[in-house]
Amino acid sequence: MKRLFLLSAAALALTMAPAWAVTRIATLSVPGMTCPACPITVKKALAKVDGVTAITVNFEKREAIVTFDDAKASLQQLTDATTNAGYPSQVKP
Structure with missing residues (x-):
């Protein structure tokens, strides 16, 4: 009985985990990009943020x-x- 309870609790925890994390999409206005190479720097900077x-x-x-x-x-x-x-x-609205 105790083992069944623990397994049920573990299964519930696994099914609940995705509900806490939400994937979002944001559009950022970056007006300072003045040349075709600028996006490389912007992309590298954003890639360093954990969760992107x-x-x-x-x-x-x-x-x-x-x-x-x-x-x-x-x-x-x-x-x-x-x-x-x-x-x-x-952030753009």
Whole structure:
């Protein structure tokens, strides 16, 4: 009986874990990108943020689209990363 309870509790914990972590997508405006090489620096800076799973940087639109785990990263961490790399950004609504 005790073993069944422990197994049930473990199974419940495993099924509940994904509900706490939410994958989010944020679009950042990065107006300081002035050349086609700038997106490389922006992408490298965002890739260093724990929880970031995908990054697309568009030079023509001066924006970065970032997919991240909101349990590990925040919007502030994303904008701080680009700012620290020399490219201040802000979250687009």
